Amino acid sequence: MMLFRLYDVGRTWLLRLCSPLTGGPDVLGIRAAMERRGAKSLVVDTTAAAYADSNGLRWLISLQETLTKYGIVISILASRNSKVLRNLELLGGAFDVTTDARRAWYHKTWPPFRPLLRKPFMATS
Secondary structure, eight states: OOOEEEEEETTEEEEEEOSOBSOOSOHHHHHHHHHHHTOOEEEEEOTTOSOBOHHHHHHHHHHHHHHHHTTOEEEEEOOTTOHHHHHHHHTOSOSOEESOHHHHHSOTTSOOOOOOOOOOOOOOO
């Protein structure tokens, strides 16, 4: 049985997997819920998953294909030196996989965050 939690955090949703990646929740149900709420991206957190098998990887591919059809960006967060990361890397870059939570949250397709810089006050005479 696949254990997961889906968090609605505004434009970006978080899907946290709490057990090994052996499948997943209903892809069409996730897409419909995200579309109803106006979500633009999904972060799949696999840091608590011990491993990923072929069914879990197929589910991830199905999730990515379904969400990208509707303009939703997907990013996967994995732990360093984990079995999940190793299996995802074997797929040859099919996913946006990162070990940095900040990078997973702020996707590379978005412009980078830059704080507002105040222009120095120029005195004219």
